[in-house]
Amino acid sequence: MTDISKEAIMPPRSFLSQDAIQVFYRLLAALLICAVLAVLSDSFLSLGNILNVLRQASLTFFIASGLTLVVLTAGLDLSVGANVALSACIAGTVIHKTGSPALGILTGLACGGIVGLLNGIMVTALRIPSFIATYGMLWVLNGLTYWYMAGETLHGFPAGFRQIGSGYLFGLPIPVYLLLVFLGIGTFFAQRTIWGQEIYAIGANPVAARLSGIPVARRLLLVYAVSGLMAGLASIIFLSRLNSAEADIGESLTLPAIAAVLIGGTSLFGGVGTVFGTFIGALILTLVLNGMNLLSVSANWQPLVTGIIVILAVWLDMKTRRRTQ
């Protein structure tokens, strides 16, 4: 009997890749958490709460999806949160000064992308380890943002612009549509383009990738630029949702994004992971925090729980991977 039940939940090995198996188990974990929360809390399964979870998860996901590509190349981008803050403040100023949300959005995206490109240049041309380059960039961006804002808060944006973060379309929050779009684009880019394949190859063995004729530096530049661009996108959604911008909005964003990537099964050593996994990682992270809120667990416990989940997820990954090798 036990054998049969085991087979029922074990995906058939030969037909699925390692990535698919990882995603499968993560989906299972997310569903399990949902089931537990549904039992423990009456309000969990309400439409309002579920949409809220999805909207929350989407914000983490935008930042984490770009970050996933960086981590796939065995790099890290610690500047994403600070990038969101600077991009949001600049975009907010442009909207205030010009009254044009479109111009503001473009400036925010451009700011994010340029910061990412600078990270990429530091990592490729200057050969600074990504951890250090982006850590330094974090401070530089924070410094710029605090200097630029000088303690001010930007507040009050056009109603149309605010729709991006808080509006609904056919009963679903607009960020959820954006989430689906970028989940699709990210997955397509990583799995179905040759650039995506090259990024996996670089992460798996950068020396072999270079000696196999992959233009490693150009791909890395692209990956950091995309990570910055996604931070720029997140900044627009934040700005629109919060209807305000302050210098410190990015400070609580980077670590959860890294957590989503790791819970999602992307290895910090590179070459292993999926954008879809990161989505589920963001979902699991949000579900747990949401559940703790619903169950009136003090918010003080949230970092502790997040930390335990990250460690558990990575440990389980390493265990299953060791078994298959």
Add this chain to the structure above:
Amino acid sequence: MSDALPIEVSSPTPLLELRGISKEFPGVKALDDVSFAVYPGEVHMLLGENGAGKSSLMKVLCGAYGADAGEFFYKGEKVAITSTADAQKLGIAVIFQEFSLVPYLDIAQNIFLGREPKGRIPGTIDRRKILADARRVLDTIGFDVDPSTTVDKLGVAQQQMVEIAKAISQDARILVMDEPTAALSDRETELLFALIARLKADGVAIVYISHRMAEVFALGDRITVLRDGRRIDGVRPADVTPDQLVRMMVGRNVDTTYPRHFADKPGELLLEVKGLTAPTGISDINIEVRRGEIVGLCGLVGSGRSEVARAIFGADPITSGEIIFDGKTITGEPDLAARRGIALIPESRKSEGLALLRSVSDNLVVSALRKLFPSGLFDQRSAQRTADGLIRQLRIATPSARQTVGLLSGGNQQKVVIGKWLAAGSKLFIFDEPTRGIDIGAKSEIFALIDRLVADGAAALMISSEQIEICHVCDRAYVMREGRIAGHLTRNELTEENIVRLGMHHA
């Protein structure tokens, strides 16, 4: 081949004697029943080709490897050497080619590292005593330098002196030196030889590994030749000629033949390297490779063969010279060379050739992505079809294209590395030690494959330390020595003796 030494020596009992030493690694017998003795006050030369067992013997001697079988005798008494501490206690010290000095500590601290005289305050060093002690040691070897100089300010020769001083300060009576003159200038070499004469006079026994014929005859009191892990002979320099030594090192050819269909006349010029010089230590390299040819690139390990391969492929920067491929000059990164049709099958397939955690299929298509998917859109199923085709063509033994490549055997991994360039449609294949760590069956399969490739109009440049392979499969070969092309051998001149003779240092 017996234990008995063929030669009389000054002292009746050897300082150290090894009898019947054997050491086996998975798949290789590194040392096979080797006996070896060294007497006080002599320089004992250790000679052999790459992989003959010199390094293994040295590592057994200093306790880094435990021997599988054999006995050690120190001054006639049986002893055990199972650790580096054992060897140190017997006064055995090794001067490796890579020094083990701490660059930012001074000479005195390096000499007495871990044995510093303690100061009055616990945890401090008695500076005055350590400097005085260092001065005394440096004086005994005649090295005039301020012992408070930090080691990073010293040149290679001086660092070597510090290593020797360190060994002497530990009362080393047996000094093993691995190609000590490899990085020295002529003047520095003279100083080293003077020091060796001094140590000899003090009764120190010196085991000296060398590839330079001149110093074998200038310094050696006795010579032991190793080949394929066995001791071939022990001779005195006065009794042999350099040619005889070369023949001993090379031995008679093992009876293996590789399939090769030599073309009647070579095809058009594919690669032309003119005056290539690079900061990696190669200079003025001139090479030509034509379609339909397998051209060998031989020489000792460290003579610059791999550096030439990497420079042609764009993996290392060059300072001057020109690489003309298929009529056009190429400069730049490996991706450009690869796109033009050059393939590099690197020396270390695990660290440089493959993404071990990825699948056979992923590895096989990685260099051909642009060619297979010109639209930029990747299709896993189509990639796998390509991979399946290559697996059949190359007879790669794998359960499926999805198998993790790290789980395949060495020979099959090598086929995957070659396969990725077949998929890319490369025209020139640069092989760096293509048969290293591969069993004999897979070897002839790989040579048959290279033969087919060049018969179809491609060309190959092949680096190998296995001279017999070069002789069997190459149309002709270049021999390198100290970063330069030392000579060119045509098909008729291509013998192991000629390769070794050109590759050795005569001057």
